[in-house]
Amino acid sequence: MNRRGAVVAVLLVACALVPFVVHSQYVLQVTDTALIYAIVVIGLGILLGFTGQMSLAQAAFFGMGAYASAIASTTLGWSPWISIPFGALFAAAIGAAVGYPCLRLSGHYLALATIGFGIIVQLVFINARSLTNGPDGINSIPPPHLGSLALDTYQTYFYVAYGALLISVYIAWRVKHSRIGRAFEAIRENEIAAQAMGINATHYKVLAFVLASAFGGLAGGLIAHMTRFISPDSYSFDQSVIFLVMLVIGGSATITGAVTGAILLTFLPEFLRPLKDSYIMIYGAAVVLMVIFMPEGIVGLVRRLIPSYQAPPAAPMHATNSIADSA
Amino acid sequence: MFDPSATLQLIVSGLAMGSIYALVALGFILIYNAVGVVNFAQGDFVMFPSYIAVSFILPSVFVFGTVMHWQLPTVFVYLLVLVLMAGFGLLFNRIAYYPLRDRGWLPVVISTIGVSIFLRNLAQIVWGSQPIVFPSLFSVQTLTVGSMHFRSQDLLILAVAGVLIAFQYVLFERTTLGKQMRATAQDRATAQLLGIRVDRIVAITFIYSVLLGAIAGLLVSPIFTVTKEMGGLISLKAFAASIVGGFGSIPGAILGGLLIGVVENLGGYYISTDYKDAIAFVILIGVLLLRPSGFFGERVSEKA
Numbered sequence: 001m002n003r004r005g006a007v008v009a010v011l012l013v014a015c016a017l018v019p020f021v022v023h024s025q026y027v028l029q030v031t032d033t034a035l036i037y038a039i040v041v042i043g044l045g046i047l048l049g050f051t052g053q054m055s056l057a058q059a060a061f062f063g064m065g066a067y068a069s070a071i072a073s074t075t076l077g078w079s080p081w082i083s084i085p086f087g088a089l090f091a092a093a094i095g096a097a098v099g100y101p102c103l104r105l106s107g108h109y110l111a112l113a114t115i116g117f118g119i120i121v122q123l124v125f126i127n128a129r130s131l132t133n134g135p136d137g138i139n140s141i142p143p144p145h146l147g148s149l150a151l152d153t154y155q156t157y158f159y160v161a162y163g164a165l166l167i168s169v170y171i172a173w174r175v176k177h178s179r180i181g182r183a184f185e186a187i188r189e190n191e192i193a194a195q196a197m198g199i200n201a202t203h204y205k206v207l208a209f210v211l212a213s214a215f216g217g218l219a220g221g222l223i224a225h226m227t228r229f230i231s232p233d234s235y236s237f238d239q240s241v242i243f244l245v246m247l248v249i250g251g252s253a254t255i256t257g258a259v260t261g262a263i264l265l266t267f268l269p270e271f272l273r274p275l276k277d278s279y280i281m282i283y284g285a286a287v288v289l290m291v292i293f294m295p296e297g298i299v300g301l302v303r304r305l306i307p308s309y310q311a312p313p314a315a316p317m318h319a320t321n322s323i324a325d326s327a
Numbered sequence: 328m329f330d331p332s333a334t335l336q337l338i339v340s341g342l343a344m345g346s347i348y349a350l351v352a353l354g355f356i357l358i359y360n361a362v363g364v365v366n367f368a369q370g371d372f373v374m375f376p377s378y379i380a381v382s383f384i385l386p387s388v389f390v391f392g393t394v395m396h397w398q399l400p401t402v403f404v405y406l407l408v409l410v411l412m413a414g415f416g417l418l419f420n421r422i423a424y425y426p427l428r429d430r431g432w433l434p435v436v437i438s439t440i441g442v443s444i445f446l447r448n449l450a451q452i453v454w455g456s457q458p459i460v461f462p463s464l465f466s467v468q469t470l471t472v473g474s475m476h477f478r479s480q481d482l483l484i485l486a487v488a489g490v491l492i493a494f495q496y497v498l499f500e501r502t503t504l505g506k507q508m509r510a511t512a513q514d515r516a517t518a519q520l521l522g523i524r525v526d527r528i529v530a531i532t533f534i535y536s537v538l539l540g541a542i543a544g545l546l547v548s549p550i551f552t553v554t555k556e557m558g559g560l561i562s563l564k565a566f567a568a569s570i571v572g573g574f575g576s577i578p579g580a581i582l583g584g585l586l587i588g589v590v591e592n593l594g595g596y597y598i599s600t601d602y603k604d605a606i607a608f609v610i611l612i613g614v615l616l617l618r619p620s621g622f623f624g625e626r627v628s629e630k631a
Binding site for chain 1: 359365367422426430433434437438441442443444445446448451452559563566567570574604607608609611616
């Protein structure tokens with residue numbers, strides 16, 4: 001194992017010890033949430049960072065996973081170990097159905113179509129009372145069990161979220177470094193040239209959209225069985241925007257960027273809480289400053305500060321620039 | 328069941344709401360044409376001036392938790408709000424756009440999102456989270472014609488929107504400033520070569536867009552209450568309107584806005600009140616799939 005691999009392995013084990021070191025329930029809850037958000041943002045990164053397509057409906061897929069898993073485990077009595085993957089599959093299926101017509105559009109148009117879709121989904125959560133229990137939401141969602149042990153504390157749930165995140169990172173990494181990932185990148189850089197090379201752009205764009213939906217749905221199921229209560233207001237357009245901000249602040253074309261952005265921006269409002277009422281306002285201002293002063297996201301900033309860090313050739317914000325060129 | 332007089336009332340109030348969408352959509356489009364970016368804070372430029380206005384108009388308002396008794400004359404307050412928002416438009420241009428102007432559209436979009444979060448929560452800190460009722464300007468609330476009733480505010484909205492659109496037409500077609508704005512939107516580099524101070528024109532465009540939002544806010548707040556979320560749905564529907572009309576097209580934005588206003592009002596009455604807010608987005612997705620360039624758009628898909 002090379003030096004970098006060893007560092008990564010040590011870091012992964014160190015992270016797994018967090019629930020033994022941290023005893024505050026509140027900090028653990030934020031940590032679990034951050035890990036789950038990281039999965040959502042990795043999904044969005046596959047779509048925006050790898051493939052260069054923008055979606056503002058990620059919270060809708062997150063919500064679909066949450067509702068599908070919650071309904072399957074409460075009404076149908078499924079085990080969460082089955083209902084959570086079912087939520088991911090459900091979101092992916094809807095993603096395929098929506099992605100096919102929508103991905104004929106690109107740039108701002110795609111972004112706008114996904115906004116419309118996201119709002120319709122939230123209205124369905126609110127109004128389809130027989131299925132979703134309307135604005136009151138669904139409660140008493142069961143926690144997953146390991147044998148006879150209920151994983152109903154933030155300590156134990158940490159490992160569910162952490163495991164799911166590691167699997168997600170692994171899948172995203174494998175996708176990125178495969179034929180599919182290279183096709184995504186070709187489409188991001190120049191869709192027409194990619195098609196000239198024999199890449200079926202529509203097929204791969206829909207695939208990226210389906211993967212993004214599946215990651216969103218998986219995270220949705222995970223959050224539903226953690227908080228054990230879900231309601232429509234968690235899956236708003238604003239939440240989609242927050243996921244997008246996490247990705248761009250982290251560095252959109254790298255998996256590390258997606259995870260860093262999600263974790264940092266989940267904790268940032270919590271750090272700012274001592275400022276009481278003004279904390280979200282400061283958060284908004286911080287977002288503006290970060291975009292202005294960290295053009296390549298957090299990951300890009302770290303790379304600039306540590307010259308010895310061997311950066312892969314692709315610059316994180318490159319995706320955005322090429323979108324700009326074509327827009 | 329079909330009721331002609333109710334339908335006519337719904338059409339008139341739909342046109343009024345549609346004019347609001349049209350004004351906000353114009354704000355989107357002018358900035359988009361000038362700099363190629365969708366401004367996600369546009370809805371907050373509807374909300375924020377409404378708060379400022381209401382705190383000077385009402386006899387007593389809680390500002391930072393203390394009671395204020397400003398109660399200034401309404402016309403004066405409206406002018407004050409417009410001056411303040413013009414300054415704010417300039418500030419917005421300098422902070423959220425200017426430093427990022429060479430970096431493509433996504434960073435600017437994110438920075439306008441940051442401004443939006445900032446403004447909503449600033450409003451909550453200053454004015455609290457309770458909705459504030461904006462007093463009506465009229466002593467007579469409704470105008471009755473035969474068996475039909477029209478809200479005075481709706482008629483005011485239609486009149487003001489009509490005047491504004493006429494003003495904008497004259498501005499763009501007949502004045503040097505308007506021609507410079509159009510030239511900058513069409514081709515920045517060439518405009519600059521011809522001696523137009525492009526950065527200044529872009530700043531003026533931002534100010535004008537913010538003012539359009541502010542006027543829409545002042546017009547619509549007597550119908551709704553003033554809340555920090557009031558701009559959100561209005562701006563998303565205005566977005567939809569600008570796409571339906573053909574993104575980048577000014578007549579398209581106006582007609583798209585009116586169309587969405589009327590259809591959602593009729594749909595809310597005849598189809599489903601629960602899903603009234605979804606109607607605009609169903610139209611949006613339908614138009615995007617069938618005719619992505621909208622009714623007045625020139626391009627078939629995103630510029631290649």
